[in-house]
Amino acid sequence: MPKNVPMVKVYILGEGFDVPEGSTIISALEYAGFQLTVGVGCREGFCGACATLYREKGDYKLQAGLACQTVVTDGMNIAQIPFVPAEKPIYDINKLDPDIEAFKTIYPILFRCVGCNTCTKICPQDIEVMDYVQALIRGDIAKAADLSFDCIRCGLCALRCPAEIVQYNAAILARRLTGKYLLPNSPDLEARVKEIAEGLYEKKLQKLTKSDTETIKKQYYDRDIKTV
C-alpha cells in the first residue's frame, strides 16, 4: 500500500485497528487481518449477506448498513451480523390468493405492527418498510410488492422490529403473488410459447444446427437490426 494514504481508526470487537481512509467495512476488516467466511457474499450490495451494526464516534445511536457499501469513519465501532434466525413459513403458492387472507394465514404477525417506523429507518436500501407492512395489513398486495421491490433480504428490519415481524419474508410472498396473479399475462408470450410447443421453429432450428459456419456467418452478418 502507498505510504501517503491517510489512516483512520476503527474498532472491531472493541479493539482498535488502523485502516486506510475510504475503506468499506469489508475491506477494513480484511485489512485488519480478519478472513471472512460468513457475513460476506456478493460484495456489491445485491445479496444482503453483510448486514453490520455500527456506532460512530461520539454518537450514542446504533446504526446499520451493508459492510460492502458502507465507508468507515474515524472511531467507528463495528459488529457484523452473519445470520438472522427469522421464521420462514412454508406454503404452496398455487393454493394462495393474492389477498389479505393469504397474509392473515401465513404472516398473522404482520398485524402486530405498531407503526414505529424502526424498520424503515434501519433499511440499508432506503425502502419504506413500514409502508409496505401497512399496505399488506390493508390487503394492498401490489403496493407492498412495488415498495419492497429492491429488498435484498439482509434481515435488519426483522432484527430491529419490536413486534417481531419478519418483514422481508412477507415481502417476497407479496412480490410472488403479484408476479403470478396480479400482473397481466402477456399475449405475446403466451402466443410464442404455444408456437414453440407446436413445433413451428423446430425445422428451421434443426437446419441451423446442421449448417456449416460459412452459411451461418452469412446469415448472421446479413440479419436486419432493430433497436426499438
Add this chain to the structure above:
Amino acid sequence: MYPEYMHKSIRKVEKTRPERLKLARSGKAIFPMMSAEERQEVLDNFHPDYKKDARKKVRIGPNKGVNITTEVVDELEAYSRIKPDYFDLKHPDYETDVLVIGAGSAGFSASLLAAENGADVLLVTKLRIGDSNSMMAQGGIQAAVRPDDNPVLHYLDVIGGGHFDNKPDLVKALVSEAPDAIQWLQDLGVMFDRNEDNTMLTKPGGGTCRPRMHSARDYTGAAICRTIRDEVLNRPDKIKILEHQPVVELIKDDKGNVAGAVLYHLENKNYFTVKAKATIIATGGFGRLHIMGYETTNHYGATADGLVIAYRAGANLLYMDSVQYHPTGAVYPPQILGFLCTEKIRGLGAQPVNSNGDLFVHPLEPRDIEASAFIRECTERGMGIDTSGGQVGIWLDSPLIEKLSGPGTIKKNLPAMLRQFGRFDVDITKDPILVFPTLHYQNGGIDINDHCETSVKGLFVAGEASGGIHGRNRLMGNSQLDIIVFGRRAGIYAAQYAKKAKIGTLTLSHITEYDKEVEKIGIARTHISPMILPDYTPEAIKKRQYTTNYQGTLR
C-alpha cells in the same frame, strides 16, 4: 461528486450531448457497427485474452496440451485439499438421489426440477443460499417473444456473438426453451417489467438484432433468484439444504462414475461425505481468480471450484481459453472499483464517449468487441480519463437516458445503479459514469451435451460452470437464460439418471492418481485447489500470523 480535475472532461461531455441526443433521436445508428475484419483487429490487439502470457498449455488431466487461461491452469495443476485415505467411504454422512452443488439460480432450478421428477435432493453451497452471481445480474434475461422476433434470430445472435464456436445443440435448446423459461418464472411469481399494453417490456442488448431483454427493473437477477429460492425453501420434504459447506472433491465409484462429494464446513472445519446417485455442478464461474490482475464483478466465492473438481474426476473442459470482460465496470469512486454497471444503461440509450465527449464505438457491440474498443480508446488512442488512484476510464453518458425518455426514467429502470452511485454522492441522472472493462464471466467451462451430461457418467453441469453454450463470448441476458434453461434440464436428466443408477464401491482413488500427476510436473506441495475463497489479507498481517497454517488461500 466527481473531483475537480475531472470536471473539465465532464463539461466536454455536456457540450457534445445535444448533438448526440439529436443523433439518437434520428433513429439512425449513432456509430457504425464494426465489420467482421474490424472486430477481429480490435480483439487481436486489445482484448486481454490475446495478450502474451494470457494462456498456457495445461500439462495434466483430460485436456492435457490444450491452451487454457493461465490462472485457470494454475488451479488445475495443483494438489487436492484432502488426503483420500482419511475418509471412511463405507459410511457416508449423507445419502441422496441428486446432489446439487451451488445455490444460485442454476442450482435452484436444478433442485426444483429434480424434486418434481421424484428425486430427493441435497443442495449444498459455500456461502448462504442465493449469495451468487445470479443474484447480482442486473440488466435482463433474453427470450424471443416479440412478434417481430423469433428463436431463429435469437439463435443467430447467440452463435454470432460467440464467434461461431458454440455447440449448436446447446444453442438450439437455449433459444427454443427461452419463452417457456420466462413463463415458468412468471408462474413462480417473478415480476417482469411490462409495457402499457401488457406485453413484456424488452430492450436491446449488445449483439442482439431485436430488443429481447426482459427485465425486472435493474434487479433482474435478484428478482429471479430470490423467487426460485423461496420456492426451494418451500420444499423441505424434497430438498435438504447445507450452507457454508463447499464441495472440495467429487467421490467416484469403482466403475468410474461420479457418486457424490466431499464437503468442507467453513465454520466448524469438519469434512463430510455425500453418497449421491447423480451429482450436478452449478458452482458458477471464476471472477475471484482476478485473471490478468483485473477487478471483478463476481461474488466472493467465484473461484472455479466446480471446474477443478470435475477436471480431477476426468471431465473435459471446453473453451477455457476465453474470458469475458464486461465493458462497463465502475472506475470511480474507488470503493466500487470493478463493480458492474449493467449493460441495460446502454440499452436505455446511454452512450460511451471519450475524454473529449466524442463517440468512438457503437454502444451495443458484443461484449468482447465493446470492451476491446474501450481499452483501445484508453491505451493506444490516449483518450481515456485518468483518476488520481491510477485508474483510467471512459464516460458512459447516463444523463442522456432522461433526455431521451423523460425525467424519472433512471429511477424507474435503474434503481440499483442510482442507489449504488448515490451512496458515494454521484448522481447518474446528472453526471456521466466513469467505466472500464472488468472481469465478468467464464465463457467456457465443463463440456456438456444438451442433457447437461459431462464426459463422466453421473456428473451433470448447469450454468456458468458449463462450457459450449456461449462459444467464446456470451451476450447480455443469455446467462440468466442459460441458468434457468440448463438448470431445469440438469434437474430433469439427473433425476432420471438417479432412478436407474446403481452405485458401486465408493472411492477417492482418482485424487491419489491426480496428485501423482501434479507431483510429476514438479508443483510445490503447498499449491492446492480448489481455492474456495480468495485471500485479501495484507502481506504485513500475514507475517505476523506466524503460527497460522494456510491451506492455499484459507487459514
